[in-house]
Amino acid sequence: MRTYLGELEELIMLTVGVLYPEAYGVSVMDELKVQAGRTLNISSVHSVLIRLEDKGFLKSYMSEPREERGGRRKRIFTLTASGKIVLEESQLLRNQLYAMIPKPAFDFKLT
Amino acid sequence: MRTYLGELEELIMLTVGVLYPEAYGVSVMDELKVQAGRTLNISSVHSVLIRLEDKGFLKSYMSEPREERGGRRKRIFTLTASGKIVLEESQLLRNQLYAMIPKPAFDFKLT
DNA sequence: TTGTATTTGTAGGATATATAAGAAAAATAT
DNA sequence: ATATTTTTCTTATATATCCTACAAATACAA
Numbered sequence: 580m581r582t583y584l585g586e587l588e589e590l591i592m593l594t595v596g597v598l599y600p601e602a603y604g605v606s607v608m609d610e611l612k613v614q615a616g617r618t619l620n621i622s623s624v625h626s627v628l629i630r631l632e633d634k635g636f637l638k639s640y641m642s643e644p645r646e647e648r649g650g651r652r653k654r655i656f657t658l659t660a661s662g663k664i665v666l667e668e669s670q671l672l673r674n675q676l677y678a679m680i681p682k683p684a685f686d687f688k689l690t
Numbered sequence: 691m692r693t694y695l696g697e698l699e700e701l702i703m704l705t706v707g708v709l710y711p712e713a714y715g716v717s718v719m720d721e722l723k724v725q726a727g728r729t730l731n732i733s734s735v736h737s738v739l740i741r742l743e744d745k746g747f748l749k750s751y752m753s754e755p756r757e758e759r760g761g762r763r764k765r766i767f768t769l770t771a772s773g774k775i776v777l778e779e780s781q782l783l784r785n786q787l788y789a790m791i792p793k794p795a796f797d798f799k800l801t
Numbered sequence: 802t803t804g805t806a807t808t809t810g811t812a813g814g815a816t817a818t819a820t821a822a823g824a825a826a827a828a829t830a831t
Numbered sequence: 832a833t834a835t836t837t838t839t840c841t842t843a844t845a846t847a848t849c850c851t852a853c854a855a856a857t858a859c860a861a
Contacts (some may be wrong), residue, residue, distance in 0.1 A: 680710070733850075737848090
């Protein structure tokens with residue numbers, strides 16, 4: 580199986596980290612809207628969360644009932660050790676490449 | 691059209707920046723192998739380069755013939771202004787999210 | 802002109818991303 | 832019990848991205 584993170588997969592993993600320990604489908608969707616300005620269907624978020632859990636980058640458990648009005652139990656997601664490693668590695672790689680770009684190639688005025 | 695960069699698209703754009711002004715299919719493939727340890731088919735690289743040019747994030751021109759043994763002319767790729775902007779924005783967003791992750795969520799020892 | 806090297810280009814399949822419509826579950830309120 | 836709320840889960844469909852295999856073009860050498 581491929582181990583590279585898709586672009587949305589990585590964003591959602593970061594969001595799960597940010598929301599710790601309250602990351603579940605709807606909160607992830609809302610946070611992505613706030614932080615990234617990205618509007619996603621709840622089904623899109625769910626399918627990515629499940630795929631990431633299948634890959635072993637996230638784990639989940641069903642939360643206890645809440646005090647509020649109603650609603651099904653939330654499935655709370657957190658990062659796994661391998662998920663954190665993959666996140667760190669991809670971030671590190673891009674930062675290294677970014678630092679290696681010669682000035683002229685990235686000078687806005689010249690293009 | 692969607693403006694988000696795929697994971698490989700972003701890596702390839704960074705590599706085009708790093709190789710400036712000598713980025714073409716084969717050099718991008720080789721550099722990705724060296725820098726990222728990622729083995730890619732030359733066709734994969736080409737299709738991504740072309741897609742990025744269609745999106746307006748890269749531009750290209752055909753180089754002059756070389757002195758060496760043989761071979762078709764190279765298509766040299768460089769970043770466009772909008773390509774640089776997209777690269778910067780996606781990097782910034784992830785760095786921000788990364789910084790927002792609370793310590794416990796990212797403590798290796800606790801997971 | 803035939804051979805060899807190098808690179809681009811074409812075509813199609815596999816995986817990832819995205820939307821929509823709705824069923825099912827699990828909780829509280831009335 | 833019945834209604835209402837919130838969320839997960841399922842199914843279907845469409846498009847974008849990623850990947851592989853192979854064909855075509857372009858250069859120099861013999």
